[in-house]
Amino acid sequence: MISIQGKGVSVGVAAGPLYFYQRAKSTIRRYTVEDREAEWQRFKDAQAQAIEQLGQLAEKAREEAGDEAAMLFETHQMMAEDLDYEEAIENLIKEEGQNAEAVVTDVAAQFAEMFASMDDSYMQARAADVKDVSGRIIGLLTGVVQGGINSPVPVILAADDLAPSETVQLDKSKILGFVTSGGSGSSHTAILARTMGIPAIIGVGDQLKPEYEGREVIADGGTGNVVVDPDEATRDHLMAKRAELLRRQELLNQLKGQPNVTKDGQTVRIYCNIGNPEDVYPVLDNDGGGIGLFRSEFLYLNCDDYPTEDYQFEAYKKVLSEMNGKEVVIRTLDIGADKMIEYFHLPKEENPALGNRALRICLNRPEIFRTQLRALYRASAYGHLSIMFPMVTSVWEVKEARKMCEQVQKELAEEGVPFSKDVDLGIMIETPAAAVISDRLAKVVDFFSIGTNDLTQYTLACDRQNNDLGRFFNAHHPAVLRLIKMVAENAHKEGIWCGICGELGADLDLTETFLSIGIDELSVSPRSVLPLRQKVRQTEVAACRDRLVDDLMSDQITI
Numbered sequence: 001m002i003s004i005q006g007k008g009v010s011v012g013v014a015a016g017p018l019y020f021y022q023r024a025k026s027t028i029r030r031y032t033v034e035d036r037e038a039e040w041q042r043f044k045d046a047q048a049q050a051i052e053q054l055g056q057l058a059e060k061a062r063e064e065a066g067d068e069a070a071m072l073f074e075t076h077q078m079m080a081e082d083l084d085y086e087e088a089i090e091n092l093i094k095e096e097g098q099n100a101e102a103v104v105t106d107v108a109a110q111f112a113e114m115f116a117s118m119d120d121s122y123m124q125a126r127a128a129d130v131k132d133v134s135g136r137i138i139g140l141l142t143g144v145v146q147g148g149i150n151s152p153v154p155v156i157l158a159a160d161d162l163a164p165s166e167t168v169q170l171d172k173s174k175i176l177g178f179v180t181s182g183g184s185g186s187s188h189t190a191i192l193a194r195t196m197g198i199p200a201i202i203g204v205g206d207q208l209k210p211e212y213e214g215r216e217v218i219a220d221g222g223t224g225n226v227v228v229d230p231d232e233a234t235r236d237h238l239m240a241k242r243a244e245l246l247r248r249q250e251l252l253n254q255l256k257g258q259p260n261v262t263k264d265g266q267t268v269r270i271y272c273n274i275g276n277p278e279d280v281y282p283v284l285d286n287d288g289g290g291i292g293l294f295r296s297e298f299l300y301l302n303c304d305d306y307p308t309e310d311y312q313f314e315a316y317k318k319v320l321s322e323m324n325g326k327e328v329v330i331r332t333l334d335i336g337a338d339k340m341i342e343y344f345h346l347p348k349e350e351n352p353a354l355g356n357r358a359l360r361i362c363l364n365r366p367e368i369f370r371t372q373l374r375a376l377y378r379a380s381a382y383g384h385l386s387i388m389f390p391m392v393t394s395v396w397e398v399k400e401a402r403k404m405c406e407q408v409q410k411e412l413a414e415e416g417v418p419f420s421k422d423v424d425l426g427i428m429i430e431t432p433a434a435a436v437i438s439d440r441l442a443k444v445v446d447f448f449s450i451g452t453n454d455l456t457q458y459t460l461a462c463d464r465q466n467n468d469l470g471r472f473f474n475a476h477h478p479a480v481l482r483l484i485k486m487v488a489e490n491a492h493k494e495g496i497w498c499g500i501c502g503e504l505g506a507d508l509d510l511t512e513t514f515l516s517i518g519i520d521e522l523s524v525s526p527r528s529v530l531p532l533r534q535k536v537r538q539t540e541v542a543a544c545r546d547r548l549v550d551d552l553m554s555d556q557i558t559i
């Protein structure tokens with residue numbers, strides 16, 4: 001038995017075979033083939049398989065996000081069997097005897113270059129499509145499935161860390177848990193695991209060895225312990241723990257339908273964070289009161305090109321309709337830094353976390369922002385929508401964003417397209433600048449939602465992605481907590497609500513603190529709703545208010 005210690009970032013115990021996440025190899029082997037006909041057939045088989053996979057993806061997309069989403073995959077299907085593309089591949093294999101994966105790589109590059117050099121922007125965008133389709137065929141030819149889990153049974157997924165663009169493509173039904181050598185508690189692998197309600201352990205470093213592939217593993221997301229080839233006693237112990245956790249979950253289930261009210265009558269709204277339209281189901285299952293953060297950038301990460309207005313409209317409409325009148329706060333595009341998207345062609349930056357990201361991109365490239373705002377306002381006719389802007393540092397940014405919202409509403413009204421007139425506009429407080437001027441910002445918005453992941457990163461000058469900084473990244477630091485208190489006070493002075501949607505919102509050690517400073521809403525992963533409700537219902541705010549608020553300000557706290 002081998003025991004590995006990491007940091008547990010999503011509770012639960014998972015048992016199953018270990019599987020290493022496979023990235024497409026960047027180097028393609030080149031060789032001359034003996035049997036050119038057989039090599040051509042090898043290509044044809046991979047092509048047929050790719051077309052079948054794309055058909056399945058189109059069906060899945062149609063069910064989850066409508067016809068527009070399905071069309072993307074259908075276009076890819078057509079591209080995979082395009083006659084010119086096929087002919088170019090056939091010639092190189094049959095006339096020059098090159099191996100299929102090398103030929104597909106070269107032909108993809110030629111076609112992509114040809115598309116990219118065209119004047120028409122629609123045709124230019126096809127460059128990404130031909131690369132994507134070819135990548136799928138190459139994956140099938142080499143056996144390295146891009147970002148895939150090539151296993152017939154569900155697995156515990158091992159990786160160094162996963163980028164957001166990789167997490168969106170995973171077949172979630174195949175994942176029992178995550179174990180990563182890098183990563184951090186607020187990385188997107190951790191966030192995804194918590195949304196899915198499956199165990200995750202990060203930061204195991206080089207203890208995770210490739211030879212463990214396929215071996216039996218039990219991963220405990222509470223203690224951060226991972227055992228490979230467990231002995232019988234360990235297996236019994238961990239499986240008993242798993243059963244106990246499931247029993248506790250059963251008890252928590254009894255809190256469904258109960259109010260989030262403290263013993264002395266203070267209420268707080270418990271909402272959920274989601275990244276994809278289908279995440280709405282765990283929200284409903286766990287009795288979330290609304291959605292406090294829909295990270296809309298995941299829609300963009302899921303596409304190979306700018307998602308159209310209709311594609312986004314369908315996705316937002318689905319969430320709003322499923323939530324059936326409960327509030328849904330959709331955050332506008334928050335890319336840059338750790339969430340890079342190739343087709344945005346953003347210049348490489350020295351300090352991406354401090355660079356062109358989130359609202360800054362939207363204000364600099366209004367055509368992208370306008371498409372998203374149109375989709376949002378159109379969807380507002382189907383439920384209770386609020387819109388939230390990320391990475392704000394100044395009042396003028398909010399004013400400019402609000403102006404764009406007004407323009408979009410005017411356009412839609414002129415076109416006779418229905419939309420709600422009651423969409424609240426709020427901002428994330430995730431920079432120290434926004435916290436410090438929250439008195440001014442509170443005058444121009446309808447609500448605040450504190451993004452403690454970034455607020456901690458920027459306040460402590462500590463990269464949230466860097467696992468080596470673990471003990472320096474202290475979200476309980478009084479500097480962070482004092483800012484949160486100040487923001488809540490400034491919100492309340494202007495009569496607007498203040499929530500927390502960063503990972504700290506689910507930290508039960510701080511629930512009393514948040515209640516005592518009057519936080520109105522906590523937006524957490526769906527699986528955290530019921531434990532948080534239980535904590536709220538056990539709390540008597542009056543009994544802890546003075547102690548906690550004094551603590552925040554006290555010189556006695558170790559910093």
Ligand code: PEP
Nearest residue numbers: 430451452453454501502
């Ligand atoms: C945050 O920064 O706390 C937040 C909720 O946004 P994200 O984690 O997506 O950056």
Ligand code: MG
Nearest residue numbers: 430451453454
């Ligand atoms: Mg953030």
